[in-house]
Amino acid sequence: MKFLHDLLEKQKPLFEKGGKLEKLYYVFEAGETFMFTPPEVTKAKGVQVRDAVDLKRVMMTVVIALIPAILFGIWNVGYQHFLATNDAEVASFGAQLIYGLKLALPLIIVSYAAGGTIEAAFAVFRNHPITEGFLVTGILIPLVVPASLPLWQIALASAFAVLIAKEVFGGVGMNILNVALTARAFLYFAYPAQISGDKVWIEIGETAAGQAMATVDGFTGATFLGLAVEAQKVGQPVADFVAQHAHWVQSPAELAMTSFIGLIPGSIGETSALMCLIGAIVLIWTKVADYRIILSGVLGALGMGVLLNVFAGDMQAVKDGVEGAKYFAYLDMPSYYHLIVGGFAFGIVFMATDPVSASQTNTGKWIYGAFIGIMTVIIRVLNPAYPEGIMLAILLMNVMAPLIDNYVVNANKKRRLKRATV
């Protein structure tokens, strides 16, 4: 690799102070340090050795933890298409994967390109190194949108998020909101038609004649969460209702497993709780994500779900015509469904744990995670306008995180002050 290194070194004067391309120094530097770790050594004073870790490795760990979700998600896009348009068993695994790749890969590339360009432009204008944060953000954005999203929209969202959620605050490490979720929120509020409702989650595709392809009997484009809201309206238990109305599940009994594995329609990367669980194990084992946030988030969601069960009313009484009896199917849904449907698993593992926008103190992390779980379930169940709650829950808690930390740190200050008077 020496010749490559020499080649780069030869170009370096062009970019250094006084060189023709001086302005692009940090772009060049980012490229060079991408390929070759810098030969910097520790300073004369201070630690003489440094840990082998750097931000690139930390970010890479997150990308690696995402790989199961990415691969499964891409395949699932194809699987859902074939499941909806003909018998999924007809199409081979390869065909399903290729179909998914055709849709998902351009989204990933465009997301990286658009956000990366903004990132590089800021590095050039503001004269600072390009940081690795976008390595993760760039892949998170396409994973939380439906595969049918127009490319120009993801480009716009990615650029918007990097600019408004990150660079405006001073770049990596300074942002208040999770960057990828800001991109999703932007899409949700700016172009709701392409990211919500019943039409977008499964790519139906067109025939050669330009007509929408025929769908299987009993086809529905709605997600589990969309169907759960419907179940509430008709007063039928959610699992029964979903099994009856969704073409991707046959019986209530297999609903939980299907959802857990992720063979359901939804955003590209977030349907499979199983893949998120694998990611969580990687992140917790490598200590890149804090288990406190994930665990308290899960407990918060479960706890809130159980609490809602209490207020669900009595279905039998309604059937029997008891006066004043009420039944709320969504409130009655078993709590664990909240963990395996929608974007909860993906959000709590990969978004809530973003160390920059999460709480920074250990106590704060418990509170922060728990509230994300609680808020997610509240928004999902009690606010029919937003079928998915995790995005808003995390963004809200991102904003609250500094406040939580403030209380935790203040308690520490009080503790030390108390010591003083003793």
Added chain:
Amino acid sequence: MKLKQGFDIKLVGKATESIAKDVEAPKRYALKPEDFPGMIRPKSVVKVGAKVKAGDPILIDGKQEEIKYTSPVSGEIVEIQRGERRKLLAIVVEADSNIEYKEFPVKPVDQVSVEDAKAVMLESGVWPLLVRRPYAIVADPSDQPRAIFVSSFDSHPLAPNYEFTLQGQEAYIQAGVDVLKKFAPKVYVGLNGTAPSKLFDNVAGVEKNKFNGPHPAGNVGVQIHHTSPIANANDVVWTISPQGLAQIGKLFKEGKYDAKQVIAVAGPKVDKPEYVETYVGASVDTIAAAKIKGDDVRVVSGNILTGSAISKDGFIGFYSNMVTALAEGKKSRFFLTDGWLAPITSRLSFHKAFGLLGSTSKEYALDTNTNGQDRPFAVTGAFEKVVPMDIYPMYLLKSILAYDYENMEALGIYEVAEEDFALCEFIDVSKHDIQKIVRQGLDTMRLD
């Protein structure tokens, strides 16, 4: 006391417990003002060519002239090194072959008044061995410390074993304790919970506490925090090393400032790492000639966490108890073969991020490469795992960077010194100079 937080950096080249025979006695010795972070206006009180005895003053702080910084050996002042704008860098003494000592009065310790003790200590050069907290600077003679703390062991990587370097000096240590008891009502000694101490087990008149756990369990700041924490800016305590205690004891028992000390010479680039007997401030040249192998080597005065790089003919720092030698890491690594995208086992990491497969219990021959570049703070929760104190390191650091006096105070700036945050600097993903930030904070609080 069992401390959970911390991290032991295991490095190749631990010194065997023997005194090197193949190292020639260094000729040149120096005092460097930069070893004393509280020194405001360092001044040389000797001229080149002057003859001095061990214990004769050669350096003072113009802002605090009663504290004398004295020559560790007898001989001739051969050089006064100055840097930019005539900043005093070092006063160099060339040693006689037989050391002559300036004489100080010998009196049984119990008959010495605190004023007399103070006067002798200030005059002889042992005073700077007393470090005051808050601020981790040389003790102020007008201080009335609440307590004095001694850590009986050094838990830094490859640090010397005081049980070996000070063996047989129990009586001096006891005398040192007796002298210091005149200044403060209490003397606390932190003992290593995993090993008995011949030096301190029989020392009387002190309160002993045992500390178990990884580094920084041996840091005196950590021990203070867990025994009797510093409450505010006016809550002054002093700290001193076991070596310092022995030197003070010797001063009162024998009437001389004996700067002799046994230091460890250790590290991956040391040939037969062992101990060397020398004096404070010795030039490292003869040690380097006999012990340090290879060309592209960094010589460190002190340990790898808190030490300073010196040249191969540089001088060992006033407070340093060892010399470490390790390879310079000035090379690039291709990202796929051994850079950031390659799984590696050859480098040590506290973290377990992608590809860092090295075990933390094996010994490494680490080099000085930074393994990454300066980045904004992006990872949270890691510093807390290596600071065994009820302190939020990241918040404290940020308050220092923001010159937020109130928060620095409330978050614990008075309790810490650079060395207590050295592990944070080692593990920092963003590669900040954390010890420098801590010193900046201490200076800000002290001077403003």
